[in-house]
Amino acid sequence: MPPAAPRAPGRWQTATVTQVKRETPRVKSFRLELPMWMPHLPGQHYDVRLTAPDGYRAQRSYSIASSPLDEGEIELTIDLLDEGEVSSYFHEVVAQGDQVEVRGPFASYFVWRGEEPVLLVGGGSGVVPLMAMLRHRRRACPERQMQLVYSVRTGEDVIYADELAGETTLTYTREPPPGWTGHTGRVDSELIAERARHASLVFVCGSNGFVETATRLAVEAGCDPGSIRTERFGPTG
Amino acid sequence: MGLISRGFGGRRRVPDELADRVPPGQYVEPGFPVLTAGPTPRIDPAAGEWSLSVDGMVTERREWSWEEFGELGFEEVPCDIHCVTKWSKLGTSFRGVSVDVLLQAAEPLGAYAMAYSFGGYTTNLALDDLTGGRAWVVTEHEGEPLPREHGGPARLLVPHLYFWKSAKWLAGLRLMDHDEPGFWEANGYHNRGDPWKEERYWTD
Numbered sequence: 001m002p003p004a005a006p007r008a009p010g011r012w013q014t015a016t017v018t019q020v021k022r023e024t025p026r027v028k029s030f031r032l033e034l035p036m037w038m039p040h041l042p043g044q045h046y047d048v049r050l051t052a053p054d055g056y057r058a059q060r061s062y063s064i065a066s067s068p069l070d071e072g073e074i075e076l077t078i079d080l081l082d083e084g085e086v087s088s089y090f091h092e093v094v095a096q097g098d099q100v101e102v103r104g105p106f107a108s109y110f111v112w113r114g115e116e117p118v119l120l121v122g123g124g125s126g127v128v129p130l131m132a133m134l135r136h137r138r139r140a141c142p143e144r145q146m147q148l149v150y151s152v153r154t155g156e157d158v159i160y161a162d163e164l165a166g167e168t169t170l171t172y173t174r175e176p177p178p179g180w181t182g183h184t185g186r187v188d189s190e191l192i193a194e195r196a197r198h199a200s201l202v203f204v205c206g207s208n209g210f211v212e213t214a215t216r217l218a219v220e221a222g223c224d225p226g227s228i229r230t231e232r233f234g235p236t237g
Numbered sequence: 238m239g240l241i242s243r244g245f246g247g248r249r250r251v252p253d254e255l256a257d258r259v260p261p262g263q264y265v266e267p268g269f270p271v272l273t274a275g276p277t278p279r280i281d282p283a284a285g286e287w288s289l290s291v292d293g294m295v296t297e298r299r300e301w302s303w304e305e306f307g308e309l310g311f312e313e314v315p316c317d318i319h320c321v322t323k324w325s326k327l328g329t330s331f332r333g334v335s336v337d338v339l340l341q342a343a344e345p346l347g348a349y350a351m352a353y354s355f356g357g358y359t360t361n362l363a364l365d366d367l368t369g370g371r372a373w374v375v376t377e378h379e380g381e382p383l384p385r386e387h388g389g390p391a392r393l394l395v396p397h398l399y400f401w402k403s404a405k406w407l408a409g410l411r412l413m414d415h416d417e418p419g420f421w422e423a424n425g426y427h428n429r430g431d432p433w434k435e436e437r438y439w440t441d
Contacts, residue, residue: 009425010440014240049262049436050242058247059262059323085248085264093244101240106438109274109424208271208386215276225276226357232271 009104011036012049016097018073027125028091029065029077032102039068042132043111043203043231046074046104048179050089055235060086063129063205063231064105065160067136074104077159079125108214110203110231112136119199121214123206125153129231130205131160136166147199149191153209155180188213193221205231245348246431251322258317259325260432266324269378271386275419278356282390289339289374289391290409293351296344303390308372309334314373316396318403319432331383331394333375339410347414353395355406360419361428362395362402367410374407399430399437 015032022028044062066075081089094100112118112133120130127150137146148168152158155177158170171183173190183191187210196202196218204214211232218228251259259265280286282303284328290300304402315330350367353359373394376383383389388405393420395402403419422428427436 010438050245051240052245052247053241056247056250058245058249058260058264060255061322083249088248089242089245098243099240100242107425109421203310204402212277212386219276225278228276230273230275232273 009038009106012101012103012130014099015074015102015204017094017096020096021092022159023077024155025160026068026080026200027077028080030090030094030219031066031073031075032100033073034102037072037074038105039071039109039168040064040074040105040132042067042114042134042136043129044105045129046076046102047106048076048086050086051101056227058086061106063136065128065131067111067139068131069136069139076139077125077128077131080107104110105170110205111231112201114141114201115201117147117199119147119195119202119218120148121192121202121206121218122148123151123187123210123214124157125159125207126204126210126231126233127159128205130182130203131163135163147195149187149195151187151206187217189221195222196221197219200227201224202228203230206233208232238320253301255327257329260319262437263319263323263325263432266326269326269329269387269419270320270322272320272322272325272401273386273405274358275356277386278354279385280355280390280406287390289407291343291345291412292409293411294345294347295412296346297337297342299343301339306334306376309338312373314375314394314396316394318396318400321399321401321426321432321437323429325432330379331336331373331375332377332380333373333391333394335370336374336393336410337370337375339366340368341373342369343412345412347412347418348415351411351413351417351419352402352404352407353411355408356405356421358404358406359395360402360404361416361422362398362414363429364394364412366395366429392434397423397431399427399432401426402430 011038015105060074065077122130154175292298317327319325375394393404
């Protein structure tokens with residue numbers, strides 16, 4: 001009997017870029033069509049591999065931003081990093097119709113499996129895996145309780161701005177948009193404590209400093225450290 | 238070779254003199270990024286909150302207080318480290334006690350170990366990967382006390398495997414007669430994690 005056809009998540013496959021969307025001056029989202037697509041858990045990531053003509057290769061991991069209900073495709077949202085050779089390639093070169101090698105989905109800890117109430121806390125592009133959770137909840141089980149606290153620097157740094165709704169609380173750390181009457185400054189106990197106390201699970205994603213602050217606030221509010229899941233991005237690219 | 242990425246040149250190529258120190262799929266990172274699955278535990282050795290155990294299938298269970306541990310033989314460990322998230326840090330150094338010293342004191346009866354940490358993290362290692370001068374329990378990084386976010390007061394250091402095996406906030410090694418997956422090993426990552434074989438995920 002011939003062996004079963006190998007499937008993701010282990011295998012590299014060639015994805016086709018079907019759409020490129022500019023989210024902010026430094027962030028773009030890419031929709032990829034996958035020949036060996038399989039459903040992911042919101043919060044999982046794919047690895048991306050680029051190959052130069054001389055064989056040089058670079059790999060990076062990117063969180064999936066889309067719901068697993070988008071059959072056959074995934075969305076990756078990529079922050080342009082200084083010195084970043086893969087993120088700069090995506091920002092400067094990749095266009096609709098291009099092909100890139102990917103494999104995934106990977107990792108099964110920073111994932112939402114439908115728990116409620118759940119609190120999501122994102123800083124900057126740390127919102128990306130949280131958006132997969134938010135989008136999936138909206139489409140699969142909108143009755144489940146989920147809140148997002150999302151920290152950005154300025155009005156033009158809001159990723160997925162047109163999709164954020166009542167479940168989302170924004171805070172602007174540098175420059176709020178004109179007329180803003182909501183929260184400003186870094187995440188604080190006013191934003192985190194009450195929401196974290198009522199959550200059975202807290203997901204925090206952002207820079208190391210952001211994650212340290214947000215998790216400390218959640219623990220101080222009485223959250224069991226075991227119910228706080230984190231993902232941090234450091235200098236990478 | 239497969240797909241060539243249109244217009245990709247590669248901006249972060251490894252210099253030739255370092256090429257044999259960078260495993261496949263990795264890039265060189267001058268910083269020291271922090272990766273953790275949960276909040277950073279606070280353990281204060283001065284308040285007696287820290288001890289290190291070697292237990293499970295051993296002839297004699299051993300436990301060292303911070304003061305007792307400090308009296309063991311420390312050594313400098315110059316090394317390169319490789320994180321499964323693709324960065325490698327070259328030419329760094331730690332200071333600590335060889336795991337050989339700790340195991341000799343306890344006399345293991347099993348061929349596998351589970352490293353376990355304050356905060357609940359675990360990672361599994363074969364004894365072969367912990368012995369022979371290839372693993373340490375370290376308390377200093379580049380001449381300074383190991384920062385809390387990097388696993389201080391003490392972390393495991395197993396530089397020949399991906400860095401998730403080098404458990405932060407190490408509390409002990411539990412010897413076992415069988416292998417079983419630790420935290421990341423149960424959540425999609427490879428059981429052994431040899432960077433030179435690119436053993437990242439379950440299916441690698």
